[in-house]
Amino acid sequence: MSGATNPPPKPPSADDDAFKKELVGLIPHLRAFARTLTGDPTAADDLAQDAMMKAWDARASYQMGTNMKAWTFMILRNQFYSEKRRSWRQSQLDQEAAERTLVAVDDPESPVALDELRLALATLPEEQREALILVGAGGFAYEEAAEICQCAVGTVKSRVSRARKALQATLEKGGYARDGRAAGDAMRSILADADRLSSVRD
Amino acid sequence: MGLNNSVRVATVLSMTDQTNPPGKPPKGAGLEEARLRQQAIGVKLRHMFDEVVNEPVPDEFLDILRRADKRSSGEGGA
Numbered sequence: 643m644s645g646a647t648n649p650p651p652k653p654p655s656a657d658d659d660a661f662k663k664e665l666v667g668l669i670p671h672l673r674a675f676a677r678t679l680t681g682d683p684t685a686a687d688d689l690a691q692d693a694m695m696k697a698w699d700a701r702a703s704y705q706m707g708t709n710m711k712a713w714t715f716m717i718l719r720n721q722f723y724s725e726k727r728r729s730w731r732q733s734q735l736d737q738e739a740a741e742r743t744l745v746a747v748d749d750p751e752s753p754v755a756l757d758e759l760r761l762a763l764a765t766l767p768e769e770q771r772e773a774l775i776l777v778g779a780g781g782f783a784y785e786e787a788a789e790i791c792q793c794a795v796g797t798v799k800s801r802v803s804r805a806r807k808a809l810q811a812t813l814e815k816g817g818y819a820r821d822g823r824a825a826g827d828a829m830r831s832i833l834a835d836a837d838r839l840s841s842v843r844d
Numbered sequence: 845m846g847l848n849n850s851v852r853v854a855t856v857l858s859m860t861d862q863t864n865p866p867g868k869p870p871k872g873a874g875l876e877e878a879r880l881r882q883q884a885i886g887v888k889l890r891h892m893f894d895e896v897v898n899e900p901v902p903d904e905f906l907d908i909l910r911r912a913d914k915r916s917s918g919e920g921g922a
Contacts, residue, residue, distance in 0.1 A: 670901055671897055673901070674894075674896035674897045690905070694908070695908065695912060759885070760892065779892065779894075780893060832884050832888055836883070836887035839887050
């Protein structure tokens, strides 16, 4: 470049730096959301990387100071569904793949109840699962979750509520059984585990 | 709050263990118990999500972003 007569009104690199810093801070959350959508760690990281790059490329359309977390989650979610639409056949396999992975992930170190919960989550309809994850685990308000899912707030509320009921019913009745253990044990181990977690927390 | 919850969850656990005749939950306790179960599920859900959040981010992510940043900052003069 030549003569530095007058500086550009908005130095793009400063904006980019701020954007990048915030985006980097969101990567762990994008990974977690992607993991719950795909159920598969490798596919999840691919998805999270795609979403990260989409967000980066679209940074000009993002207003600094607004909710970047919700914005990137929306990008990730759209990416997930557009990939699924492109390969509708694969989408039919997703459920099976998810359950296979969830079982494969089964490591002796992780508490049993977590696996039961993952399996139960995998049996929920997709839109209920994502709503429950966003509100129940991701810490989003109903309004933010509605923005991410591009639907009405009331729709999110009813999805979350149905998801909670279905999850509890699955865990209590046992829609599945594993390792020869009665599936009814799932709720008990979750109660015991939550007990342990919440007493550790304070 | 966590401590309070844990005491109550323990109560439900012992209720489930001893006083529940198979088939029929005690009246009145049903609603409270359902609420506690939902709470427990909530704790586990957050835990599951946070586990991934707390994982170290694979280097790949930052590498990709770094490359994109270089590209876009116009260092195209190869």
